[in-house]
Amino acid sequence: MPYFDTASAAPLHPVARQALLAALDEGWADPARLYREGRRARLLLDAAREAAAEAVGCRPDELVFTPSGTHAVHAGVAGALAGRRRVGGHLVVSAVEHSSVLHAAQAHAAGGGTVTEVAVDRFGAASPAGYAASLTSTTALACLQSANHEVGTVQPVAEVAEVCAAAGVPLLVDAAQSLGWGPVEGGWSVLTASAHKWGGPPGVGLLAVRKGVRFAPQGPADERESGRSPGFGNLPAVVAAAASLRAVRAEADAEAARLRVLVDRIRRRVARLVPDVEVVGHADRRLPHLVTFSCLYVDGETLLHELDRAGWSVSSGSSCTSSTLTPSHVLRAMGVLSEGNVRVSLPRGTTAEEVNGFLDVLPRAVAGVRAELGVPDPSASAATPVAESVEVDALGLRCPQPVIELARAIGTVPVGGTVTVLSDDEVARLDIPAWCAMRGHVYLDETPRPIGAAYRVRRAV
Amino acid sequence: MPYFDTASAAPLHPVARQALLAALDEGWADPARLYREGRRARLLLDAAREAAAEAVGCRPDELVFTPSGTHAVHAGVAGALAGRRRVGGHLVVSAVEHSSVLHAAQAHAAGGGTVTEVAVDRFGAASPAGYAASLTSTTALACLQSANHEVGTVQPVAEVAEVCAAAGVPLLVDAAQSLGWGPVEGGWSVLTASAHKWGGPPGVGLLAVRKGVRFAPQGPADERESGRSPGFGNLPAVVAAAASLRAVRAEADAEAARLRVLVDRIRRRVARLVPDVEVVGHADRRLPHLVTFSCLYVDGETLLHELDRAGWSVSSGSSCTSSTLTPSHVLRAMGVLSEGNVRVSLPRGTTAEEVNGFLDVLPRAVAGVRAELGVPDPSASAATPVAESVEVDALGLRCPQPVIELARAIGTVPVGGTVTVLSDDEVARLDIPAWCAMRGHVYLDETPRPIGAAYRVRRAV
Structure with a gap:
């Protein structure tokens, strides 16, 4: 496996x-x-x-x-x-x-x-x-x-x-x-x-x-290992x-060259095979064996479970903060999407067949998680706007639900209109702007509320 | 081995x-x-x-x-x-x-x-x-x-x-x-x-x-192992x-009973086979596998080398301070002799034959080290006294030499006379009083000198 x-x-x-x-x-x-x-x-x-x-x-x-x-x-x-x-x-x-x-x-x-x-x-x-x-x-x-x-x-x-x-x-x-x-x-x-x-x-x-x-x-002092x-x-x-x-x-140079080819393939194919995905990290100045991407409208932990069930062990977000339910400090510092985050790091000896198998399973796993979460139809944004500005109450909802609510609401305002998302999920602060960047909308601002904060987005397309 | x-x-x-x-x-x-x-x-x-x-x-x-x-x-x-x-x-x-x-x-x-x-x-x-x-x-x-x-x-x-x-x-x-x-x-x-x-x-x-x-x-914080x-x-x-x-x-109880017998044998036989030895530590309230003794007029490190050459691995004094050349803090706190110190700790499965082999080698190893150091003949203390009080300059000499110099000098004063040993060796503070206790002489006092200290001993036997 x-x-x-x-x-x-x-x-x-x-x-x-x-x-x-x-x-x-x-x-x-x-x-x-x-x-x-x-x-x-x-x-x-x-x-x-x-x-x-x-x-x-x-x-x-x-x-x-x-x-x-x-x-x-x-x-x-x-x-x-x-x-x-x-x-x-x-x-x-x-x-x-x-x-x-x-x-x-x-x-x-x-x-x-x-x-x-x-x-x-x-x-x-x-x-x-x-x-x-x-x-x-x-x-x-x-x-x-x-x-x-x-x-x-x-x-x-x-x-x-x-x-x-x-x-x-x-x-x-x-x-x-x-x-x-x-x-x-x-x-x-x-x-x-x-x-x-x-x-x-x-x-x-x-x-x-x-x-x-x-x-x-x-x-305390200790004389071993030069103190x-x-x-x-x-x-x-x-x-x-x-x-x-x-x-x-x-064997590092030879293996690095080999794995780099496999990782390049993952970077290219993931972007092509999985809708609404953001491949993160530098394209060239990077480790030969590691690739990370984030999937919109996906709960990272559920996706990991799905991949594990299918036989692939990968990790998500920051290894050391996963149990705290806060977004990875690395993704936050980069300002990139954190939801549905997957880190793939290939061991030495990984074969092209294994990578192909992963690329075969991944799109289905992502689609399965999205289906369970009730992700909005992309054509929803073509629906008839109902108001200039809309407020969405996502209080109590956890990642990726606030972003899903936002995606549902954006079609209900005209281009130039605003959607305000109320959320007390820490991840919203990172993922709402990231969603805007991916979707071509304008992230306006964040205002503290008694519980959580209000995030304002202007529809641009 | x-x-x-x-x-x-x-x-x-x-x-x-x-x-x-x-x-x-x-x-x-x-x-x-x-x-x-x-x-x-x-x-x-x-x-x-x-x-x-x-x-x-x-x-x-x-x-x-x-x-x-x-x-x-x-x-x-x-x-x-x-x-x-x-x-x-x-x-x-x-x-x-x-x-x-x-x-x-x-x-x-x-x-x-x-x-x-x-x-x-x-x-x-x-x-x-x-x-x-x-x-x-x-x-x-x-x-x-x-x-x-x-x-x-x-x-x-x-x-x-x-x-x-x-x-x-x-x-x-x-x-x-x-x-x-x-x-x-x-x-x-x-x-x-x-x-x-x-x-x-x-x-x-x-x-x-x-x-x-x-x-x-x-x-620094770390979430592993309950922080x-x-x-x-x-x-x-x-x-x-x-x-x-x-x-x-x-197997602890059975093995403890077995090793306790072997350690008891070492305690008894060492005291009998090696002249001028002090077995230290409590006779009953002790670990089943460990016994320690100190040999007068013996350099611990040389003795360890001799025993190692003969095939026995033992340690001396405090494991963690041996390289600093100061006497073991444990022996110092106990006020017992530190020179020629040997700690024997038997592994599980040690046989009576191995212990007998050690007891066979030890007296010869101690005698060999003493012969090299030129240890005084015990009958020397029966020599004719030359003065009421004698001062011995042992400055620059290292353990066990100051005590050997004292042992040589004690016969040169009459019973009731005093020997003063000048020493800048840290160990003298511990071993001169210990020698007095073992030999039945009276340790009087220590006076700081510009270099080292003067230790006064009254001949009592």
Whole structure:
């Protein structure tokens, strides 16, 4: 059964599995011990660090292993901020960082620091100019992901690193989504990554801090991993992580070229096969294996269930905020439609047949969900207008219903007339303007109401 | 080759290995996902939590998995302290806690909190009265290990929990060394443990927080594991940890009885076979598999190398401070000899033959190290005294040399005369009084000198 959510977690790479098994036998002892089992563990740890450092493009003594990518991010952000505390407490992040970076930023703000979020364009890309404008004399750290985890857009890391270097500000790069495909180019200062994203085992993150970067580890002291990652190390997993990183890198270019063709096909065919769909993310500057699109008048969770029932595992919206029922912060920052959002991330080895099978199932699944929701007939907008302006009460309705109500109502006003939608669903703020952009109508404004808000739309076509 | 350092790390239990392999195939996906791979992972996670909670003696929703025992301790101490911030910032710990607890306490103190260390007796045991005397109206948390990791002494957790409950103070119990042997008795509030201590894989700690205990997780937010342990979980390792905990518990009583006999033999025979040795830790209230002793006139590291060369892996002093060359904080708190310290912790399945082999090798190894160091002939103290008082310059000499110099000099003064040892070795403060107690001489006092200190000893026999 095809699993198309490798950006969330990947099955263990065969090399990782083999290395893990060997290291379970050889690497269970404490590498800090002097006896033979400890010395053997130390040799394995040193070799894993050298291999991982080579893949990252840093010195072995600049790299430590953490229990997860999230731990690497939390430790990296806190350590880099503390290392430059005397400069100031200002942190700059892009608006589309992974939740681990944004949560670290929130913790920094809660502790009295200030945070600037750099806006992104409609493709999810941050700009060097956006960073340049955000850096101040008190900026202690800037963070930028190497590529976005939800829409696959590759960020201009090298250019942003130059801007940061010119301002004397260190740049932390969260390379979780891209490190399996290649090293991060440019003059980064701190780099984080997560092994289970490239087919390594869970339980391993990477934290690299360039020599010369001021870094003060936070939290209780611990002498392991240069004082930057406390706790007894997970050596078998570390060995497996390093071995699999080397293995996936060896085949990365060929596999990227192959998957890029499949993803291009999905991007083209989805736009053609599914009505009212918005393919999001940058068309060229993107990860080779990831594509995201949003379907009007579709409930993402129901669509996922339909696809799951048909045998395809994909994800929707932001991985870390799905249970909170708020729209993905990435899609929100991009200003694109969030309803009916589907992220497809192909594992290495995905075949054209599997992709074709998905493209066969998807249009039917979307149509099925829409039929259940009672989506308005597109010809409804040709109906005779009944009034210059109409107010639609969508209070209590959840995504995608407010947008469906709006689509139903737009035909009841003449071109130039307005529809006002009352909604207390957080998603309306994002999806009503997105609907307008897709449909060619004019989004006017939002006015707070005692419950929810009123969103005004002018019919333009 | 016998490995006698299971208190540091244990080879993977066969059940853990089997469970880990199965879970690598079944449990690699994100348990928060809605598709089949995610649901399967969720089922495994729920089952592991239930099994671990049953072994701990708590509800499943009271228990979370962390990346290590150290992470559990750091998160548990910080969360419990923050949960009672309004009560005050006073933390009570025993003087012989694991370094992870003491480091958490240091971080608390660095952040403006206050810390009281409860003293222990010569066997390493804390007393309920010691805790009662330390609790104040501003005490937010008390910590006590279930059993000591260096000398095996079992702590009076249930009694201390009663004292704490009477004062309305939650008690955090670090059960790292004992959880494989049985649940922690008594009314603890927070409990921490580490899977690789019981033969589970590295990368898994347990943090249990009883319902009703005020707990405020610290650090950046993360919705996983009830917000108490951030980062993508290490599910295969968690499954293996829970399975192996159940497996070792099933055989714990029988194995404990068997190992207790072997440890008793080591305690008795070491005292008989090795001259000038001090077996430390409580004779009865102790872990079944762990025994520690210190050998006068012996350099611990050299002895470990000798034993390693002969095929036995043991550890010395505090695992976490060995590289700092300061004496173990546990032995220091107990006031017992630290030089030539050896900790033997038997893995499950250790045979009487292996123990006999160790007892055969040990006396020769100790004698060899002493011969190299030029240890004084015991009959030297019968030599003719040359002066009422003698000063020995041991500046620049490292453990065990200052004590060897003292032993050489004691025969040069008459009974009632004094020897003053000048030493800048930190260990002298602990080992000179310990030597006096072992030899029957009177330790008088210590006076600071421009370099190091002067330690005065009165010859009594």
